[in-house]
Structures are given as structure tokens and as C-alpha cells.
Amino acid sequence: CGVLLIVIVVVIAVLASKMSKLGLTNLDPDKLSISDELQYDEKGYLNVALFGLDTRAKDKEMGSRSDTIMIASLNRETKEVKLVSVYRDTLLQQDDGSYNKANAAYSFGQAEEAIAMLNRNLDMNIRHYVTVDFSALVDVIDAVGGVEIEVTEEELPYITSYACEIIENTGIDSPGVDHAGVQVLNGVQATAYARIRYTAGDDFKRAERQRTVLTKIAEKAQSVKLSTLNKIIDRVFPKVETNFTMAEMLA
Numbered sequence: 365c366g367v368l369l370i371v372i373v374v375v376i377a378v379l380a381s382k383m384s385k386l387g388l389t390n391l392d393p394d395k396l397s398i399s400d401e402l403q404y405d406e407k408g409y410l411n412v413a414l415f416g417l418d419t420r421a422k423d424k425e426m427g428s429r430s431d432t433i434m435i436a437s438l439n440r441e442t443k444e445v446k447l448v449s450v451y452r453d454t455l456l457q458q459d460d461g462s463y464n465k466a467n468a469a470y471s472f473g474q475a476e477e478a479i480a481m482l483n484r485n486l487d488m489n490i491r492h493y494v495t496v497d498f499s500a501l502v503d504v505i506d507a508v509g510g511v512e513i514e515v516t517e518e519e520l521p522y523i524t525s526y527a528c529e530i531i532e533n534t535g536i537d538s539p540g541v542d543h544a545g546v547q548v549l550n551g552v553q554a555t556a557y558a559r560i561r562y563t564a565g566d567d568f569k570r571a572e573r574q575r576t577v578l579t580k581i582a583e584k585a586q587s588v589k590l591s592t593l594n595k596i597i598d599r600v601f602p603k604v605e606t607n608f609t610m611a612e613m614l615a
Contacts, residue, residue, distance in 0.1 A: 382594075383610045385601035389475065391491070397480035398489050410438040412492045413479050415470060416574070419497040430470035430478055432574055435490070447578065449571035456485045475605070492608055499534045500603035501558070502551035504581060506536075507596040508588055510548040511580035517544045518563045526556035554580075 416432030433450040452467035459469075459477050469481040475493045483490055505511055515523065523541045530552050531537060538552035549557060558577045561570035585593070 380610060382597045382601065383613065385597065387602075387605035388609075389605060389607045391476050391479070391493075391607050393491065395476055395480060396491065397484040398491070399483070399487060407440055410440060410492070411488060411490045412436045412438065412494060413475070413482055413490050415475065415478060415493060415495040416501070417470070417495060417497045419499070428471035429467040430495075431467055432571075433466055433478070433482075434575070434578070435482065435488070445582070447575045449575060450482065450486075451567050451571060453567060456481055475607070492612070493606060494608070495605040496600075496603060498530065498555050498559070499536075500600050501555045501577075502530065502534055502536055503599045503603070504551070504596055505549075505554045505577075506551035507592060507599060508581060508584035510550045511554050511577060511584060512546060513549050513554060513557055513576070513580070514546045515541060515544050515549075515557065516563075519557065519560055520544060522560040522562060523553060523556045526559045527552050530555055 412435070414432070414434040414436055415430040416434075418429065418431040429452075431452050433452060435448050435450065437446045437448070439445070450466055452465060454466045455463045456466045456469070458464050459473060459480060466481065470478040473480075475495055479490050479493055482488055520541060520543075527538060527540060534552070536552055538550055541547070541549065541553050554577050558574045559570070560573060561567050563569060565572070585596070588596075
């Protein structure tokens with residue numbers, strides 16, 4: 365029993381040190397525009413807002429808007445996770461009653477106002493969020509060994525264009541993608557792929573690419589070694605902001 369207790373204490377201490385790398389925040393529930401008719405259900409679904417910021421290390425004026433907005437819906441009983449995208453140019457009611465593009469809410473009041481916008485317009489009960497920028501996406505994809513993506517001829521030049529910008533702003537070098545077809549893309553390449561919105565399908569197709577990349581990451585993460593997960597935590601957690609507590613994340 366004594367040995368077991370020591371192991372438990374050590375594990376908790378390690379986890380606490382890892383979680384301390386996260387940018388942890390608190391949200392005021394009264395400011396999240398949750399309808400009085402919606403009740404929080406501990407046994408049903410947990411809906412989490414996911415925000416991706418288009419931040420650039422060399423351009424501080426960029427990145428205040430959430431160019432990627434998703435809602436991850438976790439079924440607590442079946443453990444199934446579904447992703448839905450909210451297109452960034454959708455006109456939604458803001459905190460002041462005006463209508464603006466959905467991605468503007470984050471620049472007005474960061475996560476709190478962006479979540480309130482989703483709750484207000486979609487009649488939801490979202491209380492948790494996770495925010496990253498695209499450099500975090502690059503790191504986590506590289507950490508899991510890349511993701512398998514089918515690249516089309518139409519997408520090739522845009523991957524190259526976005527990859528150059530990502531390399532410039534993250535300092536992470538990468539070869540280009542020189543052929544179409546199913547292939548394993550590294551962090552820079554897959555992030556560039558996820559940012560394409562000028563092909564057929566426009567932003568609808570871009571949102572689909574983002575969900576594809578996120579799903580591929582989740583599939584790879586489930587089979588990686590503990591040492592790889594530890595590397596992901598050390599590299600990516602400092603670039604993540606969330607209001608999940610350690611107990612909630614473990615659950």
C-alpha cells in the first residue's frame with residue numbers, strides 16, 4: 365500500500381508539472397450567454413469550443429481573430445467525438461447586438477466573447493474551450509510522425525505558398541510537396557494543407573481539410589508511445605490556452 369501511494373503521488377506530481385505548461389484561464393459563466401432553459405448535463409454531451417488563431421511571430425497585428433472555429437462534441441457514454449465547423453465569415457450577432465463575421469468575436473473579447481457568440485447564436489451550452497495557433501499544429505503533427513493526406517493537383521501550388529509563410533513565421537524548415545496522391549505530410553505541409561481556401565469549395569472545403577487533419581492527428585495520437593505523448597506535452601502545451609482544470613482533463 366505504501367509503494368502504491370508513493371506511485372500515485374509521483375504520477376500526480378508529474379501530471380501537475382505538465383499541466384502547469386498550459387495557459388490556464390477562468391471564464392465568467394454569467395458572460396457566456398447560456399440560455400436559462402439549457403441545463404448542464406454531467407452524463408450527456410460535453411461541447412468544447414476549439415479556436416485556431418492565425419498568429420504570426422513577425423506580424424503582431426495578425427492573429428487576433430479566430431480563423432478556425434470548431435465545436436467538438438464528446439459523448440460521455442460512448443466516448444465518440446464529433447467535430448463541426450463554424451465558418452469564419454458567417455455573420456453572427458456579437459456582444460453589442462451588431463452582426464459581424466464569426467471570427468471577429470475573438471478579437472473583441474477573446475475566448476469569453478467568442479464562446480458567448482456561439483452560445484447566443486446556436487442556442488448551446490458551451491463552457492470550455494481550447495485555443496492554439498498554427499505553430500502548435502505544426503509541432504503536434506511532427507511529434508506524431510506526420511499525417512496521411514490525399515493531396516490533389518489543384519492543392520499542390522497552395523500548399524507550397526502557405527508552407528513558405530509558415531516556415532518564415534515558425535522557423536521550422538520543410539521540403540515542399542511535389543506530387544499529388546496519398547502521402548504522409550509533416551507539420552508544415554499538413555498545416556499548409558489545412559489553410560487552403562482558394563480551390564473549389566472555398567472556405568467550406570478548407571473547414572473540411574481542417575477537420576480531416578485534426579481527425580488524423582487524433583488517430584495517430586491514440587497509438588503513439590508514452591515518450592511521444594510526453595514530447596507533445598512539452599512542445600505543445602506552452603502554446604495552448606484553455607479553461608479546463610487538471611481534474612477535468614484527466615476525466
